Structure formats: structure tokens, C-alpha cells
Amino acid sequence: MTKNLYGFSIPLLIxxxxxxxxxxxxxxxxxxxxxxxxxxxxxxxKNIEIxxxxxxxxxxxxxxxxxxxxxxxxxYKKADSCDVEFKIPPKEVPFYHxxxxxxxxxxxxxxxxxxxxxxxxxxxxxxxLGILNTDFTVIATSYASPEEASGxxxxxxxxxxxxxxxxxxxxxxxxxxVKISEYNNKEYKGMxxxxxxxxxxxxxxxxxxxxxKLVINDRAYYVFISKGKIYEIAKGGDASHTFVSETADTxxxxxKFN
Numbered sequence: 001m002t003k004n005l006y007g008f009s010i011p012l013l014i015x016x017x018x019x020x021x022x023x024x025x026x027x028x029x030x031x032x033x034x035x036x037x038x039x040x041x042x043x044x045x046k047n048i049e050i051x052x053x054x055x056x057x058x059x060x061x062x063x064x065x066x067x068x069x070x071x072x073x074x075x076y077k078k079a080d081s082c083d084v085e086f087k088i089p090p091k092e093v094p095f096y097h098x099x100x101x102x103x104x105x106x107x108x109x110x111x112x113x114x115x116x117x118x119x120x121x122x123x124x125x126x127x128x129l130g131i132l133n134t135d136f137t138v139i140a141t142s143y144a145s146p147e148e149a150s151g152x153x154x155x156x157x158x159x160x161x162x163x164x165x166x167x168x169x170x171x172x173x174x175x176x177x178v179k180i181s182e183y184n185n186k187e188y189k190g191m192x193x194x195x196x197x198x199x200x201x202x203x204x205x206x207x208x209x210x211x212x213k214l215v216i217n218d219r220a221y222y223v224f225i226s227k228g229k230i231y232e233i234a235k236g237g238d239a240s241h242t243f244v245s246e247t248a249d250t251x252x253x254x255x256k257f258n
Contacts, residue, residue: 074090075087075088075090081139082139082160082161083229085258086157087256088141095116097113097114098112098114099145099147113154114147115148116145117142118142120141121141124156126158129161129162131179131196132162132175134162138158138159139159141158142156143155143247152238153236153238154241155236156248159231159255160233162229163229164225164228164230169223172212172225176198180198183196199215199218201214206224207224207256207257209226209257210224211224233252235249235251
């Protein structure tokens with residue numbers, strides 16, 4: 001057997017050197033591999049976004065509207081005609097916008113406008129009773145300021161009434177059809193629309209009464225007949241002011257007929 005100077009055989013020496021080299025290489029490389037592994041995990045962790053459910057201190061829209069439109073602090077005010085009482089919101093925020101000329105950007109703005117639900121107020125021309133050409137009376141509440149004089153209307157609710165010999169909604173619709181046909185065929189319409197179209201007529205229950213909901217030219221009107229009178233109820237104004245429109249809906253819902 002061939003031996004080297006240290007008494008080891010050459011094949012055995014080769015094996016020993018190979019093992020030692022492998023161990024040295026392992027301890028030299030493994031820290032780098034371990035380090036790279038940690039870094040890669042950190043980089044991946046940085047790229048992961050943990051999204052938690054959004055938390056908000058603001059109430060949901062439906063809850064907020066329900067709370068704001070509670071009518072507990074509203075006051076019933078009796079009209080001097082049409083046998084009706086209006087439940088009016090208080091002259092307080094959010095139903096009142098204190099006047100501030102520095103915040104009033106234009107006539108359609110609410111902030112700084114000084115507007116509140118004033119009653120009685122509003123020179124409204126009813127649609128249904130106007131078409132029937134009856135001798136009507138109107139009582140209204142308007143969302144306006146004391147100085148309002150621009151002709152712009154942020155919102156209103158009206159009740160119109162007139163003496164009537166009509167007994168039912170069938171007769172009413174017949175009369176309306178005749179009057180609308182006459183109007184639509186006229187050449188001169190004055191300040192009225194080019195024509196009237198009844199989009200919908202539905203009998204519903206409101207105010208403990210049988211009421212005919214009429215949609216004319218895409219606007220809703222509520223009509224009923226009682227004690228020798230015909231009544232028309234509707235809202236109007238700038239439809240872009242959602243809260244004002246919702247308040248008007250609540251005023252209509254809370255009407256009390258005697």
C-alpha cells in the first residue's frame with residue numbers, strides 16, 4: 001500500500017481532504033443561504049398588505065336620516081283653510097341654516113341661506129285643481145328665508161282644496177281626461193306646460209283615507225274627496241337638495257285632516 005510522509009495511504013488522504021473541504025464549504029456558504037432566506041421572507045412580508053374592515057364613527061345613511069327625521073320635536077300648526085294641520089320642523093339645525101352672507105355662494109345654496117320651514121307661506125298653483133279649473137284655496141309651507149325674493153324655491157309642501165260634487169275617483173278621472181284634452185289642444189298655454197300627461201293613477205291608503213295618487217308629467221299628486229270637497233297634496237322645489245325633499249315627504253306623511 002502506498003503511503004505518504006505522514007503515514008497515511010494516498011487514497012485515505014484524498015478522502016480526508018475531500019471531507020474537510022466539504023465541511024469548510026458548508027460553513028462558508030450556509031450563513032449566506034440563511035441570510036438570503038430571511039431577507040426574502042422580509043421582502044415578501046413588506047409586499048403583503050393587511051386590509052382590516054373600515055371603521056367609521058359616522059352613522060349609516062339610513063340610520064342618520066331616520067334619526068334626523070324624527071318628528072318628536074315638530075309642532076302641529078293648524079291652517080285657516082282646508083281643514084288641515086301641518087307638522088312643522090323646528091327652526092333649528094339641521095332644518096335651519098342661519099343666515100351668513102360670507103357662506104352663501106349663490107341663490108341655490110343652503111348653507112348661510114337663512115332658510116327654514118316657514119308656515120304658512122307659499123303662493124302655489126295646484127296642478128290637478130288648476131286643470132279642473134275650480135275655485136280653489138291653497139295653504140303651504142315653504143323652505144325659505146324671510147328675505148327670499150328671487151323666485152327660486154328650495155322646497156315646499158301644499159294642500160289645496162275646493163268645493164266639489166264629485167263622488168268617486170272614476171268621475172274625477174273622466175273630468176281630468178276631458179280637461180286635459182281641452183288644454184292640450186289649446187294654442188295659447190300661458191305659463192303652463194306644452195301638454196299634460198297622466199303617467200300613473202293608483203288608489204292608495206294615506207291619512208286613513210282612500211287617496212288617488214296621480215303622476216302627471218312625472219310629478220306625484222295625492223287627491224281625495226271628502227265632505228263635499230276635493231283635496232290635492234304635493235311637494236315641489238329643487239329636487240337636488242335630498243334632505244329638503246325627504247323632509248317634505250315627512251311633512252306630507254304627517255298631515256292631519258280634521
